[in-house]
Amino acid sequence: MDQADIPALLGRLSSDEDAMRKMAVFKLQSSINDPAFADAFISSGGLNVLRRLIMTTGGNTLAYSLQSLSRLLEVDMGWDIFEAAGAGELVERVVELIVTHPLVNILRGAMSILVAIVSHPQSGRGDIKIPSNFGFRALKPAIAVYPQFFEMVVSQLNSADHALCANALMLLNALMRDAISETGKSDTGKVAATGEEWPKFIKRLQDLGVIKAAYILMQSSALQDLAHPLLEFQALTKVLLKKWREVRVDLEKPDHRRALKGLHLSSAPERGHQNGGSRVEELQENGKKGSRRHNPEKWRRLGFETESPAWEFDETGFLGMMDLTDYVRKYEDGFQKLLLEQSSRPLSDRCPFARVSLTVTMILYDHFEVEKSDVEDSKRYLVLDGMKNYDKVFKPLLLQWSRLHGASLQAFFRLWKATGATQDDFNKVAELVRILVEQVVGQAARTKDVSEVEEELAEFDYNRLRELQMELLEITFEDEWGQHLLQVRDELKNEALQFVKEQRVRCLLDGAWFPRSVQYKSSMDDGYRNGPRTSNAAWRFVKLSHNRRYLHYADFGSQMTKDPPLNDLAEKIDLSTISSVVSNVSATSDDTSSISSSSTLRSPSRNQKQSSTKITINSFVLEGDDKSQHSNSKKEQVERAILTLTPTSHSAASEWLDGLLMLLNQAPITAETNKLVTLVSEYGLKIRLLNVRLDDGYGGPPEGAGVVPSREGLDDDYYYEV
Template sequence: MDQADIPALLSRLSSDEDAMRKMAVFKLQSSINDPAFADAFISSGGLNILRRLIMTTGGNTLAYSLQSLSRLLEVDMGWEIFEAAGAGELVERVVELIVTHPLVNILRGAMSILVAIVSHPQSSRGAIKIPSNFGFRALKPAIAVYPQFFEMVVSQLNSADHALCANALMLLNALMRDAISDTGKSDTGKVAGTGEEWPKFIKRLQDLGVIRAAYILMQSSALQDLAHPLLEFQALTKVLLKKWREVSVDLEKPDHRRALKGLHLSSAPERKEHYGNGSRVEELAENGKKGSRRHNPEKWRRLGFVTESPAYEFDETGFLGMMDLTDYVRKYEDGFQKLLLEQSSRPLHERCPFARSSLAVTMILYDHFEVDKSDVEDAKNYLILDGMKNYDKVFKPLLLQWSRLHGASLQAFFRLWKATGATRDDFEKVEELVRILVEQVVGQAPRTKDVSEVEEELAEFEYNRLRELQMELLELTFEDEWGQHLLQVREELKQEALHFVKEQRVRCLLQGAWFPKSVQYKSSMDNGYQNGPRSSKTSWRFVKLSHNRRWLHYADFPSPTTKDPPLDDLGEKLDVGSISSVLSNVSAAGDDTSSISSGSTLRSPSKTQKQNPTKITIMSFVPVEDDKSESSKRRQVERPILTLIPTSHSLASDWLDGLLMLLSQTPITAETNKLLALAGEYGLKIRLLNVRLDDGYGGPPEGAGVVPSREGLDEDYYYEVLPSRHARLPNSIQARVGFPEILG
């Protein structure tokens, strides 16, 4: 619409005919977001007409009027309408529409206007003449008239209209942000719009179901229209957690004092306590008979605090830690009392400190969700939302279930304490296990995973699996810090393990073994036997490696003897140096599904081969005459010279890899490779146990780098340089992983 048409437009907006007003305001809403048009509209007195339409009309005319004002505020113009006389009546009218009006298109426009009023910056377009007309305090008179306002706004979060739902969430975000900001407070520290302190106002919204509604929306599939307000709500949740942590626990404050008193009373202090010896109980009973009301000397320590001054132990977690602690006790009061009763029967050093554990879990969750990094991360997330739709990386709906996560994680803490048989000195170790558990279960949970499933997984996560994860993380930590050094150590350990396993396998050959010469086995095709006569007796072959490891001696016998025959009784022998290759159908995976040769050749077996027994075939080049050649020439042909039929997979692994390693070839069976990996990993872990945590972190030792004095020295001296293969390793690490100190 052209600016020249504004007088005619204003005339139609002021008409007494509703149809003409409706058409005029319909055209206005599509043009007013043009700053040039908006400026001309305001200069011509259009704000007064627009205000009158909002105050007096209804239906679509009212909806279009609200939308026009909302779009005008979006271009940061038209704020004068809330500074002129009658601004309070206009705000009250908008609040009234939200509370009483059922039409969606009217509710959308009304909420959009209130979002602009509450979140309007105080420095926009210069100083505001009447600051109370903006922010949370601008709604105070209207909310006093319509106290059900908050309840109605929260109820719109369940609306099927996504735009209305988004506007309602944006309004709640604006109210919360203004309430917890410094500009939203009065001189007494209370929220200017409600007359109450911000924690009480936030709790009021929580009691109306804001968090539950936002949690459902964040897990839904309708995120395209709600992404930005939901992300802002998630950011505000982090801001609130951070703000609660910054509130110091002060027993001079009545609510803080009541919270600690309630915690003490919930622990059932009237029950008879045992402090580790009967004399103490008798002493307290004796004092009670005399009428003296002495306080329990372990009033707070029995609840898991370190000292009898619990307020100081909340320094790290602040009021957030107290909230989590008291909330858990309120929800699980029976379990809390049973835990204290069970712990009281144990020695003091074996008791799980309940309060200290709760505070530790609070900080684990605080660090996991990176609450302190909220401002920076939120800015990155907004950029991610603009460029992609992978919401699982951005949204963390479990953050909104903080209380339930704290309770489930704390119960997991108690379970791990009991499973590991921990003592007070092991507290940090159990804390680290819980941290890994939270990272694994909560951190790996997809966006749509319900909190009840997360609670169940936290309760059932196996300790052995958790321990494996801890060792993997420890290994990654060492890799990051000492990756180059560990690579060198691993290579050396690999060679040591290979030498160790080779010696073990060759010793099996030196000891000798019995092998059947033929095997009878049942086929799946019939009830008889194949590969030999059904009633014949199987002969046996004993094979043994000579002490000098140069000859394989063997001989055939009717049956195995009780005592293994000596080498002198083994009439046949085979030169190890003449062996060209070793073939076998022993599988690298530990079954008989593939054939393997010494050249690491895998041969896919047929169905018949799958039924054949395990065989190890020793090959050698045998000279033969080539009759087809014009001149009779001799050529080398590889042929089997000895076949072994192991009676078990373990025996097959010993002899196959033993023969290969004897020929300086790589072992190929899964059993041997597993043994190699096990020996290497255990060797590394044993060496790492001798490395202090501060090695490589704490800098040079005291006195390092100090140039010695040359006083009293002449020029008659020399240096002796000792070369070392481990010169790249720090001295302290070399000494602890088995390497000599570098001298020089």
């Protein structure tokens, strides 16, 4: 629409005929978001006409009028309408429409206008002539007339119309942000609009079901239409958590004092006294009315470190107090049973309830990165992300803070009991809970219900948790101390190799029986239930000498119950003459998972199939003129087998083959030995890592490190002691 048509447009907008007004305001809403047109419209007195339409009309004419004003405010123009006379009546009219009007198109426009009014002081656009006409203050008189306003706005979060639902959420976001922002203060420093009790305002919205409604929306499939307001609500939730944490616990404040007193009363102190606690009451001997004396462990009994618990909330602030009291309120019976159970244990073995609760609060605070709560950054990230990766952006479980705190708290108690922890192990259990939260809560899909998360926290396998802890430790230290960790791995691998070498050599020192003849299967029976069927069956016993220089062996007609001594083994091989040890031992076998510390040939199973595994020990022998007819033939060395062993199992073959190779200073080759070396070295690494805290090495050098000491008062009279 051309600016020249504005006088005619204003005439039609002022017409007494509703049809003409409706058509004119319909055209107005499509043109007024042009700044040049809007400026001309305002200069021509259009704001008064638009105000009159909103105050007096209904139906589509009213809907178009509200939409026109909303679009005018979007281009940051027309704010004078709320600073002129009668602005209060206009705001009250818009609030009235939200409370009483059922039409969706009217509700959408009305809520958009209120979002602009409440958000105007937060945007920082220009100077506001009358501050009380914007922000939450502007709505307060109208809400006093229509106290059901908040309830009606929250109810629109369940609307099937996504645009209306988004507008309602944006209005609630604006109200919350204005309530907790510094701009809510007047020039005198007093909070003029929301009052000094901003927590009560937030609680009022929460009691109306804002969090539950937002949680459902965040898990729904309508995120494309609601992405921005939902993301802002998520960020505002972090802002609120951060603000709660910044509130210091002060026992001079009545509500703080009441919260702590309620915690003490919920612990059933009298029942604790009856079950072994120290005396709470003593009667004076003068016969007068009994006087009550404080339990000397009044607060330590609840898991605080001292009898002055206020300072223990320094890290968590009032957020920690809220989480603690909320859990006790929901699980009072379990809380009392826990205290009774802990009171029967030594002080060092008790699980400190209050300390656990405060620790879990900080674990969740760190997990959700509450400090990173800037709304604009979140919006920019969403735009850059293409509005597709919703599972990465939205964290609906953040809105279930209280339930996550309770479930994590109970998981802490479960792990404390499962590990048999003492108070010296508190930080270790806390680290396990931190990993548990990262695994269960952090890996949860956007649509996963909080009840499923609670169930996983309660049933997560402890052994799997320890595996995750070790994986995390290795990754962490790999990043932080990569070169040092590589050096430690090499050292541990060498140590493990020496350990396994000693184990294998000890098997050789113990000696073992090896069958010499090939057993066959008779057609008259099945299997080898009676051992070898040949009459000339023989066994060979092989044993390493104590000085580890000779391999002694001898053949016997049958396997003896008691191993023969070294003196009875007539044959021997000098290890220094061995040229090679070869075998057909495969890298895989059915029993490769078994790791033996001694020879498995002590009692071979009668039902076990005969192994075809062979270990051949070779040596160089001279061959030449003793067998040749020519006297001038030259002697030469030829490698021949001097001893053949036939182990009956893969484990025994691994022990003897790798044992012989290691004695010859060669590397082991079987999969079982290499697996054992890796296992020992990894266990060594884990033990070392478990003795190091995650924060070790991150805090920089200790205070005073690197400072060159002063030479004041010293002379040159010194010497080095060699």
